[in-house]
Amino acid sequence: MRSILALEFPPVSHLVEWQPLYFEGTPFEVNKVVLLMWLAVVIVLGMFFAAGRKSKASLVPTGITNVVETGVEFVRTDVVLQTMGPAGLGYTPFLVTVFFFVFICNLFEVIPGIQMPVNARMAIPAFLAIIVWVIFNVVGIKNQGLGGYFKSMLFPPGVPKALLPLVALIELVSTVFVRPFSLAVRLFANMLAGHLLLVSFAVLTQALFSATIVGAVVPFGLLVALTAFEVLVSGLQAFIFVILTAVYIGGAMHPEH
Amino acid sequence: MLDTLGILAQAAGGADPTPGLKVIGAGIVYGGAAIGPGIGIGIVVGNAITAMARQPEAAGMVRTTMFLGIAFTEALALFGFVLSFLLQG
Numbered sequence: 001m002r003s004i005l006a007l008e009f010p011p012v013s014h015l016v017e018w019q020p021l022y023f024e025g026t027p028f029e030v031n032k033v034v035l036l037m038w039l040a041v042v043i044v045l046g047m048f049f050a051a052g053r054k055s056k057a058s059l060v061p062t063g064i065t066n067v068v069e070t071g072v073e074f075v076r077t078d079v080v081l082q083t084m085g086p087a088g089l090g091y092t093p094f095l096v097t098v099f100f101f102v103f104i105c106n107l108f109e110v111i112p113g114i115q116m117p118v119n120a121r122m123a124i125p126a127f128l129a130i131i132v133w134v135i136f137n138v139v140g141i142k143n144q145g146l147g148g149y150f151k152s153m154l155f156p157p158g159v160p161k162a163l164l165p166l167v168a169l170i171e172l173v174s175t176v177f178v179r180p181f182s183l184a185v186r187l188f189a190n191m192l193a194g195h196l197l198l199v200s201f202a203v204l205t206q207a208l209f210s211a212t213i214v215g216a217v218v219p220f221g222l223l224v225a226l227t228a229f230e231v232l233v234s235g236l237q238a239f240i241f242v243i244l245t246a247v248y249i250g251g252a253m254h255p256e257h
Numbered sequence: 258m259l260d261t262l263g264i265l266a267q268a269a270g271g272a273d274p275t276p277g278l279k280v281i282g283a284g285i286v287y288g289g290a291a292i293g294p295g296i297g298i299g300i301v302v303g304n305a306i307t308a309m310a311r312q313p314e315a316a317g318m319v320r321t322t323m324f325l326g327i328a329f330t331e332a333l334a335l336f337g338f339v340l341s342f343l344l345q346g
Contacts (some may be wrong), residue, residue: 012342082321182332189335242327247325 005020008207015199016192036118040104044097072096079243082251091249094135098128099242106191106234109198112228117191117234122184129184132245140252152255183244190237194230201226283341290337297330 015084018031051068055061061069076094080088106126107119140149153169153175201223209216305323309316 012345026314078317078321082318182336185339186328186332186335189338193335193338240324243325244320244328 009200009203012196013149016116016193018116028178032116033118033121036114036116037105037124039243040101040108044100047100071100073114075099075242079217079239083243083246087253088246088250091246095242095246098245099174102128102187102241103235103238106237107231109195109234110230115198117195119187119237120195122188125187128241129180132183132248133180136245136248136252139249143253144255148255149252152225162214169173179248183241187237187241190233194233197226198230221249250254260273279345283344286339286344287341290340291334294332294334296329298327301330 020029020034021035022030047064047068051065054063054065055069072092075119076089076092079095079099080092084091102119105118108114109120137149140153144151144152154171155164156167158170159167200221204219205216205223208219289311305319305326308319312319
């Protein structure tokens with residue numbers, strides 16, 4: 001326990017680290033976050049299978065079909081067509097899956113009784129970023145050839161000759177190392193920050209409620225408002241993750257002119 | 258990466274930093290890391306609003322690009338946020 005502004009504030013590690021539930025001591029430890037990740041996988045699969053079966057039965061979309069169709073349409077028009085053009089439409093299923101998985105993982109942050117964003121643990125964003133890194137590099141090498149891909153990556157057109165070595169070094173570091181790192185850290189840090197913000201106001205509300213009931217009104221109002229804000233952030237971060245993935249794959253498909 | 262961050266943390270904190278100094282250092286790290294991205298996001302969003310006001314029909318495209326720009330700019334602030342926790346640990 002650490003005291004901040006005379007409040008008993010739990011240390012950060014207590015907010016995101018959970019006791020192992022099953023297989024304790026093995027590399028396959030299962031805790032709350034792992035269970036929530038599996039739940040997210042089950043929800044995404046269930047949504048899409050249910051929507052697929054319903055749309056086969058009747059052509060008029062209702063209920064879950066509407067949700068899924070809106071999501072697919074959104075990723076198709078606002079992400080793929082904006083960043084990759086019609087040539088990238090083949091990546092829509094991958095991007096839709098990533099979008100829904102990240103979004104539902106983030107949404108656990110505000111669901112009462114769960115309230116733990118899965119992406120506030122570094123492992124899941126890091127693994128997603130590694131998948132994206134592998135995909136855009138493979139796409140680049142496949143479309144432009146090994147030499148062509150590195151040439152267009154390291155030597156962007158229109159750079160003065162004297163600056164080329166410096167630019168090549170910067171481009172190498174930024175494409176190979178900074179891209180996956182920032183992709184993972186952006187998602188992770190946003191969800192961790194949101195979780196800490198909600199915890200801070202919950203602790204503040206609780207402390208002021210036990211002292212003076214009236215004093216807790218303002219922090220409680222802010223807590224409710226911030227919960228709504230975190231729903232927005234969940235969607236926005238899923239959108240940004242997907243659109244950056246699309247930009248990276250699109251950049252690997254076509255060399256810059 | 259984490260090794261480097263550990264060495265950085267040691268260099269920043271000295272040989273035997275007291276917990277109070279660690280917290281102050283973490284605060285300075287986050288505060289410093291938030292300055293640049295704050296200005297940057299302001300520029301990105303301000304210009305996006307100007308563009309949307311000039312050409313409302315291009316608002317959708319401008320909004321997508323604006324979020325992309327925000328995401329790139331914001332990354333530095335988030336690195337500082339994470340680093341402030343690593344410095345305390």
